Amino acid sequence: MTYPSIARVNDFWLEGFNHNASDQEYAEHIELCAPHIPYLVRASRQLTGRMVRYLVDQGVRQFIDLGSGIPTRRHVHEVAQERDAECTVVYVDFDPSVVADARDVLAGNDRVAYLAADIRDPESIFGAPERARLIDLSKPVGLLAIETLLYVSDSDNPAALIRSFVDRLAPGSYLGMTHCSENAELRSGLEIFSRMFGEPPDVALRGREEFEGFFAGLDIVEPGVVPVTLWNPLTEEDVGRNAHLAHMFAGMGRKS
Numbered sequence: 001m002t003y004p005s006i007a008r009v010n011d012f013w014l015e016g017f018n019h020n021a022s023d024q025e026y027a028e029h030i031e032l033c034a035p036h037i038p039y040l041v042r043a044s045r046q047l048t049g050r051m052v053r054y055l056v057d058q059g060v061r062q063f064i065d066l067g068s069g070i071p072t073r074r075h076v077h078e079v080a081q082e083r084d085a086e087c088t089v090v091y092v093d094f095d096p097s098v099v100a101d102a103r104d105v106l107a108g109n110d111r112v113a114y115l116a117a118d119i120r121d122p123e124s125i126f127g128a129p130e131r132a133r134l135i136d137l138s139k140p141v142g143l144l145a146i147e148t149l150l151y152v153s154d155s156d157n158p159a160a161l162i163r164s165f166v167d168r169l170a171p172g173s174y175l176g177m178t179h180c181s182e183n184a185e186l187r188s189g190l191e192i193f194s195r196m197f198g199e200p201p202d203v204a205l206r207g208r209e210e211f212e213g214f215f216a217g218l219d220i221v222e223p224g225v226v227p228v229t230l231w232n233p234l235t236e237e238d239v240g241r242n243a244h245l246a247h248m249f250a251g252m253g254r255k256s
């Protein structure tokens, strides 16, 4: 595969092994225009670990991860199964090259499945045999969408989409999300990219209010909607140096 994929670009920033020269070049172009993006990607992966550990501590043992990318570098199943080997995970992504790599990575782990599906079609996920094998919908689920809705445009009504996932889950389930925020720095990064390299990544930046709206009907857990580095940090490394500059919101809601 020679075309750049955002999942493999992330893998480059996370110092993984599942990217190629075109992903690296694309990553370097993005970095040139928006130098803080790799920091946000790393902060987001650390946040995923904190959310998963939190959920396992709340008794959640099954996870659905939307827009998963490459499942390495301390992704959901690694953290969850380290806490409790019984945890099951269904990853979902629609990029065929990512799915192929991901299935290689997960070979032999029969408590994890990687679905090739479009999250804009929830039925294709809930109706999948692998979902039925691994996720019991009568029990709480940890639903995660980490830097995923950024790629779902307003015309696809992401709030209704998230609601349709949550509606299918049992009480006691959780929704954990991050989202790059609407801000001048990222906007100008996209503009610089389009001037230097052509079409920029097609992303939908969203403000706090819109992000909070994705949790409608859920009880937001502490500490609420905050910059990604400030969601229950455990170490200095989690917080980073300039938490207030982390233009990415994180939040989690519980279905009662």
Ligand SMILES: C[S@@+](CC[C@H](N)C(=O)[O-])C[C@H]1O[C@@H](n2cnc3c(N)ncnc32)[C@H](O)[C@@H]1O
Pocket: 006, 007, 010, 044, 045, 048, 066, 067, 068, 069, 070, 092, 093, 094, 095, 098, 117, 118, 119, 120, 145, 146, 147, 148, 151, 152
């Ligand atoms: C920025 S990456 C985030 C990956 C991962 N959640 C993480 O935290 O590293 C976004 C991923 O969402 C996937 N994606 C975007 N739109 C999607 C859709 N409609 N259905 C399924 N996957 C999608 C992309 O292929 C990509 O792998």
